[in-house]
Amino acid sequence: MDYEVKPAEGRLGILIPGLGAVATTFIAGVEAVKKDLAKPVGSLTQMGRIRLGKRTENRHPLIKDFVPLAELSDIVFGGWDVYSDNVFEAAVNARVLEPMLLHAVKPELERIVPMQAVFDKAYARNLVGTNVKEGADKMELAEMLMEDIRNFKEINNCDRLVMVWCGSTEIYIEHAEVHETLAAFEEGLRQSDPRIAPSMIYAYAALKMGVPFANGAPNLTVDIPAMVELAKENGIAISGKDFKTGQTLMKTILAPGLHARALGVKGWFSSNILGNRDGLVLDAPENFKTKEVSKLSVLDEIFKPESNPELYGDMYHKVRINYYPPHGDNKESWDNIDIFGWLGYQMQIKINFLCRDSILAAPLVLDLALFTDLAQRAGMSGIQEWLSFYYKSPQTAEGLAPEHDIFKQLMKLQNTLRHLMGEDLITHLGLDYYQDLVDTL
Numbered sequence: 001m002d003y004e005v006k007p008a009e010g011r012l013g014i015l016i017p018g019l020g021a022v023a024t025t026f027i028a029g030v031e032a033v034k035k036d037l038a039k040p041v042g043s044l045t046q047m048g049r050i051r052l053g054k055r056t057e058n059r060h061p062l063i064k065d066f067v068p069l070a071e072l073s074d075i076v077f078g079g080w081d082v083y084s085d086n087v088f089e090a091a092v093n094a095r096v097l098e099p100m101l102l103h104a105v106k107p108e109l110e111r112i113v114p115m116q117a118v119f120d121k122a123y124a125r126n127l128v129g130t131n132v133k134e135g136a137d138k139m140e141l142a143e144m145l146m147e148d149i150r151n152f153k154e155i156n157n158c159d160r161l162v163m164v165w166c167g168s169t170e171i172y173i174e175h176a177e178v179h180e181t182l183a184a185f186e187e188g189l190r191q192s193d194p195r196i197a198p199s200m201i202y203a204y205a206a207l208k209m210g211v212p213f214a215n216g217a218p219n220l221t222v223d224i225p226a227m228v229e230l231a232k233e234n235g236i237a238i239s240g241k242d243f244k245t246g247q248t249l250m251k252t253i254l255a256p257g258l259h260a261r262a263l264g265v266k267g268w269f270s271s272n273i274l275g276n277r278d279g280l281v282l283d284a285p286e287n288f289k290t291k292e293v294s295k296l297s298v299l300d301e302i303f304k305p306e307s308n309p310e311l312y313g314d315m316y317h318k319v320r321i322n323y324y325p326p327h328g329d330n331k332e333s334w335d336n337i338d339i340f341g342w343l344g345y346q347m348q349i350k351i352n353f354l355c356r357d358s359i360l361a362a363p364l365v366l367d368l369a370l371f372t373d374l375a376q377r378a379g380m381s382g383i384q385e386w387l388s389f390y391y392k393s394p395q396t397a398e399g400l401a402p403e404h405d406i407f408k409q410l411m412k413l414q415n416t417l418r419h420l421m422g423e424d425l426i427t428h429l430g431l432d433y434y435q436d437l438v439d440t441l
């Protein structure tokens, strides 16, 4: 299939449900980068390069010079939150970025005031906020969100919009009948079905308005057949779920290496402490469960114990998250990995990652917003599996196992960009560099 990518003309509105630590670190960061006060480190769209053609051609352009992405100066931000603090106040409260940096972008941040949220404490009981919409049923709430989207687009003179969910992790919800078809889902909205979480109401409103959606939390949100149906029907790009940062990022970097060398793994114990609002929400067991399922899925897919029982059949994998306020957004994680090598001899690997949660997540929000907008302009609709690179628990077509290995995910992302721009895909075969050898085979 040939793609014709429309140019990134005009203004791009990035709409964010949940203006907490991640979203404010992202927005303040983009404003700081625009003023040349800091660099967008960690963002592939801003700092990453891509190889084109043969190694001998030496072509490695910046990704942003290769594919037509929106310029940072063309971005406008908006969002919703259950707290009414503007983005400057919320960023100060999140205590991720230094006051000096925040003050340098204060006017830009103060201007962004959250719209009233669609929220229900039943889905995140540790939150108390009053900036919340009231409606007769969930369908009415969805219509109110659509009105917000329409107004935002008009007031800010936007040509295109994308939505990136940066709201809290909701309680664990399983696939149910109400999620199966669009008709059942819409009936569920009218009946205010409890299995329709607030994040699904935002996603529904976005897709109805032609706005592509990326999900940074482990909630089901767009990962249900009803949303896939709506996305296909309206020709809209969707992806999810759960930003891949911190411990899971390390896991999907390290595990493919152990697997590649056929080293065995007996156990992988992962523990975290964090003290931000995300940690507070995850302190409720029903919210932690959503995160746990997302974090646990990673290793099985990489090691495939069923096809490698001698190496991974007995692997014990455990993940704990503990709320510890003194650390704020500076999450600390420990991994104890029991591995074994030649003749079954045991070894251990210990990882102690002192990370900054929102510093790792902010560039992912930017990349997801820009790549999702690119996909939409290229006419790619439905699930964008090539964005798996950014997620702990990538959304895939029904029955298709997700790819968790970060290096395969990167190859998929880069080949998608090459494909979109009509460049040769890179298979890394490389035999043609040794043509003499090939001729003799």
Ligand SMILES: NC(=O)c1ccc[n+]([C@@H]2O[C@H](COP(=O)([O-])OP(=O)(O)OC[C@H]3O[C@@H](n4cnc5c(N)ncnc54)[C@H](O)[C@@H]3O)[C@@H](O)[C@H]2O)c1
Binding pocket: 017, 018, 019, 020, 021, 022, 023, 080, 081, 082, 083, 094, 117, 118, 119, 120, 124, 127, 129, 165, 166, 167, 168, 169, 170, 198, 199, 216, 217, 218, 242, 243, 244, 245, 246, 276, 277, 278, 281, 357, 358, 360, 361
């Ligand atoms: N920081 C990371 O490394 C990382 C990694 C993966 C996933 N995430 C996920 O990203 C999300 C944001 O993380 P954070 O650290 O910014 O959390 P946060 O608690 O600082 O921010 C979330 C915000 O969402 C708001 N919110 C909750 N429900 C809402 C609703 N229905 N409508 C509008 N606003 C709502 C909350 O009031 C809060 O301000 C969380 O779900 C988290 O699990 C973060």
